[in-house]
Amino acid sequence: MKKNQDAAISVKENRALEVWRQFRRNKGAMIGLALLIVLVLVAVFADVIWDYENDIIQMQIGNRLAPPSWEHPFGTDNYGRDMLARIGYGTRYSLLIGFVSVLIGTVIGVPIGAISGYVGGKVDNVIMRIVDTFTIIPSLLMTIILVSVLGTNLFNLMIALSISTIPVMTRITRASVMVVRNNDYIESARAIGAPTGLILLKHVLPNCFSPILVQATLRVGSSIISAAGLSYIGLGVPLPTPEWGALLSASKSFIIKAQHMCLFPGLAIMITVMVINLVGDGLRGALDPKLKR
Amino acid sequence: MARWTPSSSDKEEQSVFKHKQNRQRIVQALEEKRASTSNAVFVEHLTVQYVTSKETVAAVNDISFTLPKKRTLGVVGETGAGKTTAMLSLMNMVPDPPGRIVSGDIQVGGLDMRSLSPSELQCVRGQEIAMIFQDPMTSLNPVVTVGEQIAESVLLHQDISKQAAMVQAKAMLAKVGIDPDRAGEYPHQFSGGMRQRVGIAIALACKPSVLIADEPTSALDVTIQAQILHLMRELKEENGASMILITHDLGVVAELCDDVAVMYAGHIVEYGMLEEVFNHTRHPYTEGLFNSLPNIRNRVALLQPIPGLMPDPSKLPRGCAFAPRCSYATDACREQAPDVHHFSDTHTVACTAYRDASFAIKRRDIE
Amino acid sequence: MLKYILKRILTIIPVVIAVSFIVFFIMDFVPTDPAVTALGDGATEEQLNYYRETHGLNDPLIVRYARYMAGIFRGDLGTSYANQLPVWDLFFDKFPNTLRLALASVVVTVLLSLPLGILAAVKENTWVDTVCSTLSFVGLAMPNFWLGLLLIMLFAVNLHWLPSTGAAGFSSLILPAITCGTGNMAALTRITRSSMLDVLRQDYLRTARSKGQSERTIIFRHAFRNAQIPVVTQIGIQMSTLIGGAVLTERVFAWPGVGAFMVDSIQKSDFEVVTGFVIMLAIFVSLVLLLVDVLYAFLDPRIKAQYSRN
Numbered sequence: 001m002k003k004n005q006d007a008a009i010s011v012k013e014n015r016a017l018e019v020w021r022q023f024r025r026n027k028g029a030m031i032g033l034a035l036l037i038v039l040v041l042v043a044v045f046a047d048v049i050w051d052y053e054n055d056i057i058q059m060q061i062g063n064r065l066a067p068p069s070w071e072h073p074f075g076t077d078n079y080g081r082d083m084l085a086r087i088g089y090g091t092r093y094s095l096l097i098g099f100v101s102v103l104i105g106t107v108i109g110v111p112i113g114a115i116s117g118y119v120g121g122k123v124d125n126v127i128m129r130i131v132d133t134f135t136i137i138p139s140l141l142m143t144i145i146l147v148s149v150l151g152t153n154l155f156n157l158m159i160a161l162s163i164s165t166i167p168v169m170t171r172i173t174r175a176s177v178m179v180v181r182n183n184d185y186i187e188s189a190r191a192i193g194a195p196t197g198l199i200l201l202k203h204v205l206p207n208c209f210s211p212i213l214v215q216a217t218l219r220v221g222s223s224i225i226s227a228a229g230l231s232y233i234g235l236g237v238p239l240p241t242p243e244w245g246a247l248l249s250a251s252k253s254f255i256i257k258a259q260h261m262c263l264f265p266g267l268a269i270m271i272t273v274m275v276i277n278l279v280g281d282g283l284r285g286a287l288d289p290k291l292k293r
Numbered sequence: 294m295a296r297w298t299p300s301s302s303d304k305e306e307q308s309v310f311k312h313k314q315n316r317q318r319i320v321q322a323l324e325e326k327r328a329s330t331s332n333a334v335f336v337e338h339l340t341v342q343y344v345t346s347k348e349t350v351a352a353v354n355d356i357s358f359t360l361p362k363k364r365t366l367g368v369v370g371e372t373g374a375g376k377t378t379a380m381l382s383l384m385n386m387v388p389d390p391p392g393r394i395v396s397g398d399i400q401v402g403g404l405d406m407r408s409l410s411p412s413e414l415q416c417v418r419g420q421e422i423a424m425i426f427q428d429p430m431t432s433l434n435p436v437v438t439v440g441e442q443i444a445e446s447v448l449l450h451q452d453i454s455k456q457a458a459m460v461q462a463k464a465m466l467a468k469v470g471i472d473p474d475r476a477g478e479y480p481h482q483f484s485g486g487m488r489q490r491v492g493i494a495i496a497l498a499c500k501p502s503v504l505i506a507d508e509p510t511s512a513l514d515v516t517i518q519a520q521i522l523h524l525m526r527e528l529k530e531e532n533g534a535s536m537i538l539i540t541h542d543l544g545v546v547a548e549l550c551d552d553v554a555v556m557y558a559g560h561i562v563e564y565g566m567l568e569e570v571f572n573h574t575r576h577p578y579t580e581g582l583f584n585s586l587p588n589i590r591n592r593v594a595l596l597q598p599i600p601g602l603m604p605d606p607s608k609l610p611r612g613c614a615f616a617p618r619c620s621y622a623t624d625a626c627r628e629q630a631p632d633v634h635h636f637s638d639t640h641t642v643a644c645t646a647y648r649d650a651s652f653a654i655k656r657r658d659i660e
Numbered sequence: 661m662l663k664y665i666l667k668r669i670l671t672i673i674p675v676v677i678a679v680s681f682i683v684f685f686i687m688d689f690v691p692t693d694p695a696v697t698a699l700g701d702g703a704t705e706e707q708l709n710y711y712r713e714t715h716g717l718n719d720p721l722i723v724r725y726a727r728y729m730a731g732i733f734r735g736d737l738g739t740s741y742a743n744q745l746p747v748w749d750l751f752f753d754k755f756p757n758t759l760r761l762a763l764a765s766v767v768v769t770v771l772l773s774l775p776l777g778i779l780a781a782v783k784e785n786t787w788v789d790t791v792c793s794t795l796s797f798v799g800l801a802m803p804n805f806w807l808g809l810l811l812i813m814l815f816a817v818n819l820h821w822l823p824s825t826g827a828a829g830f831s832s833l834i835l836p837a838i839t840c841g842t843g844n845m846a847a848l849t850r851i852t853r854s855s856m857l858d859v860l861r862q863d864y865l866r867t868a869r870s871k872g873q874s875e876r877t878i879i880f881r882h883a884f885r886n887a888q889i890p891v892v893t894q895i896g897i898q899m900s901t902l903i904g905g906a907v908l909t910e911r912v913f914a915w916p917g918v919g920a921f922m923v924d925s926i927q928k929s930d931f932e933v934v935t936g937f938v939i940m941l942a943i944f945v946s947l948v949l950l951l952v953d954v955l956y957a958f959l960d961p962r963i964k965a966q967y968s969r970n
Contacts, residue, residue: 133678136942138904141922145934148926149689225803229908232805233923248806255809256817266806273801386869411875419872426870431863436885436960446871479961495871 022286029282035275043091050085065258075260077250083261086242087268093154093243094272098224101158105165106216112166113173114200114208118181128174131167139164143226147235157236161223172215176208183207210287217280221273228269244269316452319416323402327421330403333503333535334360334383339397341378341387348607352378352392354559360503360552365529365536367550367567369543369582373603375559376539377427380505383537384418385409401503420450422503423496425525428512429488433480439491440466440476446498465494469524486517490524497528504529504536510545522549543586547571552639555579558604558614562631565640572659575634575642577619580656613645621646621654664967665954672946679942680732684725684935692929698741728932732939738932742925747936751918755940758917761840761909762902764833766895768841769848774891776845777852781860782879792849799846808839808912825914836913840906844898851894855887862886888959896952900945 023029042049060080068075074083116127134142143160150156180186181204189199228245230236237243244265251261327333341353353375360366368376381387382394385406399406402421409417426432434442443462448455463473469490471483480488489509496504506525510518526549529536538549546553546567553570555563555578563576574580581599588594601618604610610617612627619626623646631643646652695711696703703711712718716727731738737747780792815835816824823832859865860883868882869875907919914920918937925933957964 129678133675133682136675136679136945137683137938138901138919138941140907141904141919141926141938144907144923145683145686145690145926149686149691151691221801228803229805232908233911235923245803248809252809255813259813259817262806262809262813266803266810269803269806270798270801274797277797277801384870386866415872415874417872418870424870426863426867428863432867434864434868434882434886435962437882445868445873449872481962481965492867495867 019283019286023282026282026285028278029285032275032278032282035271036279039091039095039272039275042088043095046089046092050089052089065254065261067258068260074264075258077247077261078254078258083247083264086247087244087265090242090244090247090265090268091272093237093241094224094227094269097154097158097161097227098220098276101161101223101227102165102216102219104158104162105219106169106212108162109166109169110173110205110212113170114177114205116170117174117177118196118200118204120178124174127170131170134167140226140229143230144235147230152235152238154237154241157227157230160230161226164226165219165223168215168219169212172211173208176211177204180204180207210284214280214284214287217283218277221276221280224273224276225269316416316450320420320450323404323417323421326404327402327502330400331361332359332400333362333364333402334358334537335398335400336379336383337398339379339382339399340395341375341382341397342393342395343391344393345391350607351609352559352606353382354609356554356556356559356561358554358561358564360535360537362502362535363533364551365538365549366552366554367546368537368539368554368556369541369546370556371541371603373606374556375606376556377507379556380424380507380537380539382406383503383505384422384424385414386418415449419446419501420499421501422505423499423501425489425492425496425504425506425509427508429485429492430512432492433488435480438477438479439471439483439494442491443476443494443498446495450499461498462494465498466491468497468528469494470520486513486521489513489517489521493521493525493528497532500532500534502532502534504534505539506536507539508541509538511540511542518545525549543571543582555582558609559606560614560643562615562644563640563642565637569637569640573636573640574656574658575636575640575647575654576644577621577646577654578615580654581618583656613643621652661957661964661967665950668950668953672943672950675946676939676942677729680729680935680939681725683938684728684931685721687926687929687931687934688721690926690929690931692927694741694929694931697928697930698744728935732936737936737939740925740933741930742928742933747933750921750933751937751940754916754918754921755944757915758903758906758910758919760833761836761906761915761917762899764837765840765844765902765906766899768837769844769898770895772841773845773848774852777849777891778856778879778884780849780853781856784857784860789853792853796846796849799842800850802843804839804843804906805908805912807842808835808909811835811839812912832913836906836909836915839909839912840902844902848891848894848898852887852891855890856883859883859887885959889956889963892952892955892959896949900948903944903948904941 023033058081060076063072063076063080064078066072066076066080072082072084074087077083077086112127116124143164146160146163147156150159186199186203189203227236228243228248231243231245232249234249236245239246247265248262251258251265254261336359337357339353339356340351343350343352356379358366368380370376378387378392382397383399383401383406385394385399387394394407397407401417404417404421406414406417433439437445440459440462443465444455444458447453447458447461451458459476463476466473466476471487471490471494475482480491483491489512493509504525509525510521513521522545525536536549538545540546550567552566553564554561555570555576557578563570563574563579570579574583578599581597584597585599587596599618604614604617610627612625612629613619613622613631616622616626625648626645629645631645632648633641633643634647635641693708694717695708695715698715699707699711716724719727728738737751739746740750776792776795780789783789812824812835815822822835824835826832862883865878865882868878873882904919906917907923909915910917910920911923918941922934922937925937957967
């Protein structure tokens with residue numbers, strides 16, 4: 001028995017190693033991974049690098065709207081605060097919102113989708129109709145309504161974005177499960193009397209792992225952009241949090257005088273999403289042996 | 294996705310395509326060119342490779358053959374022997390990249406196929422030489438009606454109106470045994486056998502003088518097979534065309550072919566007239582193919598398959614490609630490329646064992 | 661075929677009802693008081709109570725919902741609390757703008773994406789493909805409201821070529837359409853490319869080539885016609901998302917469309933407006949999706965056969 005378990009574990013390890021090796025070959029993905037690690041480090045150690053009160057919040061009227069310089073590589077904002085510090089600190093919020101909302105959405109959406117896809121029939125019908133109605137309501141509107149109901153703060157923003165991620169993860173899980181469910185080894189497991197839950201956990205889900213993982217990685221990017229968008233219209237994080245969308249919103253009024261205020265936060269969003277998508281694409285390539293390049 | 298690099302046209306070829314705008318003149322010029330040669334197809338030292346970043350696959354290795362007018366050549370061999378690649382080269386349709394015609398002289402109807410420009414090739418394909426493909430399920434465009442697919446061939450080579458082309462298309466349908474009123478239907482509305490008939494109609498729409506049929510009945514059941522082969526023979530004789538029939542089925546060869554070329558790992562190992570190859574078999578591989586057939590007269594005999602598998606075409610052995618599986622192989626066979634021996638004007642065999650004049654394979658000659 | 665269309669139109673009704681209930685239900689939780697929205701901040705508690713009583717705002721949720729839906733079936737979409745205007749009028753005042761923007765965006769997207777996607781597929785793995793793929797990749801990562809701001813910066817502020825706000829005339833449509841169109845362009849290019857790559861491997865292209873057909877005709881008539889379905893699907897999804905209100909773009913350009921108006925109404929707890937608009941949008945989105953499904957039948961005869969069978 002132990003030998004089988006060891007064999008099973010080493011097979012899993014080998015697979016993970018093989019995936020990593022494939023991933024390593026993709027130069028773009030490796031660059032993405034390196035940059036992602038940098039971003040994560042900046043987010044985690046933001047408090048160490050900058051002091052929240054002094055660097056981020058404290059206004060310095062004497063130095064308002066200064067264009068980029070050696071001292072302030074991204075310039076200063078309308079209150080004289082260093083843009084680099086604000087943008088750097090903002091990394092926390094975007095990464096946190098992006099990853100947490102997708103994590104929650106996945107943890108809730110995947111089991112629902114798995115059950116829906118596996119059991120099929122009426123259960124599937126009911127679940128999918130419910131998911132469909134949420135899909136017809138434009139997701140941004142849904143999120144706006146949720147935020148209006150819950151209140152404007154970071155936590156609620158994450159909840160709202162999680163809720164809008166659930167339908168997507170449910171759909172993709174259901175689709176994969178429906179494909180896997182018809183495979184013969186599922187029949188054999190059922191034939192020897194394995195309970196449904198066990199089948200789902202041990203046989204079905206591990207084979208749906210890749211499309212779910214890939215979709216989740218790509219959703220992180222869209223969550224970050226959605227969060228920024230909501231902050232832009234004032235429904236995301238409360239002022240004066242230096243979230244990137246909020247920074248863009250502040251730059252609106254100074255679009256004539258201080259264009260650097262608009263340029264850099266947007267660049268930050270774009271680069272972060274690109275980095276995450278690079279890693280996501282790399283994962284997709286490494287996990288799918290038949291992918292056309 | 295095929296890409297052709299334009300090459301300098303031979304002066305003689307250019308005269309055929311001089312009046313490119315006027316398709317009737319091209320058809321005439323092709324006819325004249327064809328009349329001036331004695332063979333429908335002439336191939337010499339053809340080598341085709343598939344080159345990728347990882348490996349080079351030797352698909353076709355230095356083959357030569359001649360197809361006289363109005364005769365049928367059967368190209369026999371297992372899957373992966375290079376038959377399809379060789380015949381695609383006749384139309385210069387080997388997908389490039391990754392395929393490449395490395396060397397060889399390919400002449401169809403007197404035209405040097407390798408020196409034609411892309412637009413000249415478009416004139417020749419369908420008109421002078423046409424192909425019937427193996428899998429009728431995937432070789433027809435699902436969103437175009439069968440009538441239009443046949444008419445397309447006609448419109449490419451004749452200066453006529455769409456209506457006139459459709460009239461011809463319907464006539465072709467009738468000829469291959471399909472109700473012409475079904476011309477407006479789509480491929481998915483037909484069975485496999487009928488789709489293959491459509492494929493035949495498409496190939497023959499412009500009455501080409503060389504017809505290549507790539508395992509036309511492999512995807513169909515045996516009863517339909519007989520009908521399709523019969524149809525092909527009829528139409529071929531009606532048009533006075535020459536045909537190359539690619540198949541792995543010796544029974545089909547016996548039915549339809551005048552000459553036979555046996556291919557193995559990209560080489561032609563035995564080549565001759567039907568009677569010579571079947572009744573005076575000389576190559577060990579050909580013998581192996583015959584032995585693999587169940588013998589209806591000897592029901593208790595065991596099947597004798599050829600042991601082993603065809604070699605990986607990216608790593609061919611040094612000597613004869615068949616040597617690893619050959620029960621007659623000698624050291625000389627494994628070291629050098631096989632000698633070519635002529636048993637008659639028309640019968641050649643590539644086998645080093647025949648250096649020994651007394652060598653003979655086990656299969657007896659049938660008189 | 662006609663039966664299929666009718667059946668689909670009928671299924672829109674339950675969807676709309678479900679959607680309206682969900683929105684109505686959630687809107688109930690928005691903290692703003694509709695009475696305050698109607699009467700303004702200066703109203704006294706007494707006035708507010710009177711308003712709530714006469715407008716049935718104190719009734720339980722189900723009762724209010726039933727009353728509202730009864731109105732819907734009579735064709736009455738309700739009245740806005742914020743400005744006392746009929747929701748119907750408000751919707752059809754704003755919706756044409758949203759529709760204009762959506763159509764213009766789709767045109768921009770399609771005109772750019774299809775050629776790029778086909779080109780990238782045909783020239784797979786060459787520098788052309790790499791450039792196209794990189795462009796799409798960057799486009800996907802760009803937040804579209806930021807792109808809007810950049811475009812305003814460049815074309816309105818710095819170059820003074822185009823107006824930055826408003827919906828008057830054709831020139832003010834350009835920047836918003838490009839803004840919406842670009843983000844979608846990235847996705848559509850990818851899908852076009854991948855769909856074309858699938859088709860380019862198919863055998864029937866070889867058959868066409870063997871007839872003597874030219875490469876260009878093979879790509880456009882034979883290959884692309886088979887690659888259309890996923891492309892059309894994506895265009896349909898994009899169109900329906902745009903109808904749903906390109907809220908952010910509308911905000912950036914002060915475009916008087918449905919989305920921006922809804923955001924304001926949500927915050928004012930103007931639930932009749934929100935629910936009414938969502939219902940209308942749900943109907944239009946469903947119709948767009950139906951149109952896409954009908955289009956499939958014309959593009960692929962196998963799908964048409966499926967519809968007739970069912």
